[in-house]
Amino acid sequence: MSQSTDPSPLVRDWVRDAAQAMDQAGLFFGHGTASAWDEACWVVAWGLDMAPNFSKAVGDRRISVDLVGRLDDVVERRIRTRQPMAYLLGEAWLGPLKFKVNSHALVPRSPLAELIGEGFAPWVEIEAIRRVLDVGTGCGCLACLAAQTWPHLSVEAVDVSPEAVALAQENVTRLRLDEQVKIHLSDLFSALDNQRFDVIMANPPYVPERTMETLPEEYGHEPKLGLAAGEDGLDVVIPLVQQAKSHLTPSGVLICEVGEAQPAFDAWAQDHRLEITWLEFEHGGEGVFLAEASALAAVSP
Numbered sequence: 001m002s003q004s005t006d007p008s009p010l011v012r013d014w015v016r017d018a019a020q021a022m023d024q025a026g027l028f029f030g031h032g033t034a035s036a037w038d039e040a041c042w043v044v045a046w047g048l049d050m051a052p053n054f055s056k057a058v059g060d061r062r063i064s065v066d067l068v069g070r071l072d073d074v075v076e077r078r079i080r081t082r083q084p085m086a087y088l089l090g091e092a093w094l095g096p097l098k099f100k101v102n103s104h105a106l107v108p109r110s111p112l113a114e115l116i117g118e119g120f121a122p123w124v125e126i127e128a129i130r131r132v133l134d135v136g137t138g139c140g141c142l143a144c145l146a147a148q149t150w151p152h153l154s155v156e157a158v159d160v161s162p163e164a165v166a167l168a169q170e171n172v173t174r175l176r177l178d179e180q181v182k183i184h185l186s187d188l189f190s191a192l193d194n195q196r197f198d199v200i201m202a203n204p205p206y207v208p209e210r211t212m213e214t215l216p217e218e219y220g221h222e223p224k225l226g227l228a229a230g231e232d233g234l235d236v237v238i239p240l241v242q243q244a245k246s247h248l249t250p251s252g253v254l255i256c257e258v259g260e261a262q263p264a265f266d267a268w269a270q271d272h273r274l275e276i277t278w279l280e281f282e283h284g285g286e287g288v289f290l291a292e293a294s295a296l297a298a299v300s301p
């Protein structure tokens with residue numbers, strides 16, 4: 001991808017050329033990065049075995065001829081196949097953590113990561129709670145982030161996809177969180193008996209059928225089970241909301257991402273007299289609501 005004739009270019013020159021090539025190819029960015037530049041930095045970081053938020057000084061390093069070949073190959077495949085970069089590299093970052101990823105789980109990007117970093121403030125007193133559940137854990141990213149950030153928490157995580165469960169378990173072990181995070185194969189709460197949690201967080205599938213057809217090609221490489229959720233995007237969200245009350249402590253909260261299904265869910269909540277709060281994010285993201293256990297208990301059937 002390097003357009004310079006130098007076989008061993010500076011990092012910053014390779015990043016510039018790769019970003020330009022990806023921009024010109026009209027790729028979609030939104031699977032863990034927001035721009036071609038960010039993706040080019042990520043590829044270099046992957047090649048140099050460092051985190052993508054490397055310092056400016058790294059830009060002055062030279063890339064070996066061998067490595068240039070490998071990096072160029074990744075960019076060429078990104079352009080040719082439109083796969084999200086995370087799948088090509090086999091890794092994705094959420095906050096400070098690196099996860100193994102594959103096409104059986106969505107690429108981590110949920111705004112719930114910001115809430116976890118803040119200890120779910122001001123809604124939860126993080127030091128006073130113990131048990132967190134992550135519904136639809138995918139590669140295990142939110143569960144691991146919560147456990148790593150708040151070592152006093154005990155985290156359970158469920159997913160209905162056996163392949164996602166295997167991947168999540170691998171990430172838990174790689175991050176040495178086996179004591180703190182338990183992964184279960186489960187359709188929503190089915191494998192959890194009567195367990196109750198202080199916080200249930202969920203990023204379930206919520207893309208309405210019509211929207212699925214219009215998504216950029218990159219989304220077609222992600223598992224449909226992680227995205228598609230029926231005509232209005234609420235096929236998984238509604239049973240999740242209806243069942244959550246049986247798995248929350250009396251002062252517990254459900255925090256759930258519904259993305260573009262926000263208007264449909266808002267209408268459903270009003271019809272069912274469910275009091276919810278839509279949360280705001282400093283670093284971008286929307287369509288995340290919070291419901292208290294008492295509100296969920298009072299919801300009309």
Ligand SMILES: C[S@@+](CC[C@H](N)C(=O)[O-])C[C@H]1O[C@@H](n2cnc3c(N)ncnc32)[C@H](O)[C@@H]1O
Binds near residue numbers: 206
């Ligand atoms: C949007 S992805 C979220 C993955 C991960 N939590 C994240 O934020 O990157 C939704 C996940 O929910 C899982 N899922 C779909 N239906 C489910 C169900 N009924 N019970 C449990 N998990 C489900 C999918 O397999 C997928 O991994």
